[in-house]
Amino acid sequence: MKLSLWDLLYVVVVGAVVGFMLVDRAPGVLSAPAASILLVLCLVWYATHRRLLLSPWLFATVLGLLHLTAVWLDHTASFALFAWGAMLFAALPLRSAIAAVAALDLLPIPIALLRDGTPAKVHGLVPLTVLGLVFAVVAGTSISRITAQNEERAEMIAELSASRAEVARLSHEAGVATERARLAAEIHDTLAQGFTSIITLAQAAETTTDPATVQHRLTQVADTARENLAEARALVAALSPADLHTSGLGDAVRRQLSRLASQTGLRTACHLDPRLADLPTASQVVLLRCLQEALTNIRKHANATTVDVQLTTTGTGVVLKVVDDGVGFTAPAPGAVSGFGLAGMRQRVEQAGGVCRVDSRPGTGTTIKVELS
Structure with a gap:
C-alpha cells in the first residue's frame, strides 16, 4: 500500500520517540522496550483501522489506551502525541478531537504522580504539557479547517465536472437533433419528392395503352430514379445538391422547370x-x-x-x-x-x-x- 505524506510523518515521529526511549534510559522508567512496542502497535492499529474502516470512536479509544499504557511505562512516550493528535483530528469531529487530544495530553501528569508518588518529579511536565496542548489544538484546528476547505473544493470540482459533462451531453443531443432535423428536411425536399414523382409517373403509365406514352413515362421514371440516387449519394457524402454539384444554380432551376413541364404539361x-x-x-x-x-x-x-x-x-x-x-x-x-x-x-x-x-x-x-x- 502506498504511503501518504501523513503516514510518513507518523512513522518518523514514532520512530524518533522509540529511538529516544531506547537510547536514553531515564531513571524511573518501567520498561522502555515495552513502551516502544506499544507505540509501534499504535501504528499497526492505525493501519488496521484504515483498511477495515472501523468506527472512529473505536479507533480513538484503542489508540488512547495503547498510548496511555506506553506513557505509564515510559513518560517519554507522551511525545508520540504529535502523531496521534493528527490522527484523531482526521478521524473525529473537531470538538471531539480537541477533547481527545486534551485528555491524552493532560493525563500523563496524573499518571506520573501515581507512578512516582512525588509532585516534584512532574513539575517539568506541566509547561511542556501546556505548550503541547496549545500546539495540538491550534495545529489540529487549522488542519481540520484546511481539510474541510479541501473537501468543499473537491465537491465543487466534482459538481463543475458533472455540470460540464451534462452541458456536453446536452450539446451533443442538441447537435444530434439539429442534424436529424436537417437530414429530415433534406430528405423531404429531395428523395421524398422524387419518390412522389416516380409514383405519379408510374400510375400515369398504367392508365394509358399507347406504347410510346408508356415508354416516355418509363424513361421519366428512370431519369427521376437516377436523380434521386445522385441526391442520396450527395446526402451521404454531405455534398451540395446533385444539381448544384454538376452545374450552377441557373442550370439547376431550368432543369427543375423542364422536368415539371415534361411530367405535368x-x-x-x-x-x-x-x-x-x-x-x-x-x-x-x-x-x-x-x-x-x-x-x-x-x-x-x-x-x-x-x-x-x-x-x-x-x-x-x-x-x-x-x-x-x-x-x-x-x-x-x-x-x-x-x-x-x-x-x-x-x-x-x-x-x-x-x-x-x-x-x-x-x-x-x-x-x-x-x-x-
Missing part, C-alpha cells in the same frame, strides 16, 4: 439574373430547396396551368419568386403550421438570415417570395 417561364453564379454555395442551396418545395406543392395541390420563376439579384442580396395561376389557398401565418412543407421552407430561409413570404387566396393563385441578404 404545365407551361413554365424562367427569368434568371446572369449574376447568380457569384452567390455563395449556401445561398444557392437554400434557393434551390425552396424552389423544389414550391414546385412540389404546385404539382400536388395547385391545379395550375402556368408557373413563372424569377431569380434576381439586388444590391443587398437575391430574390426568388415563384408564381402560379392555380386554385390558391388561405396562406397560414408564420409558425402556424408544422412539418417540412411551407414551415420547413420558412425555417430554412430564416436560418440563412432571410425572409420567406407566401401570398395566396382561394381562386387567385399563389406567390412565394424568398429574400436572402
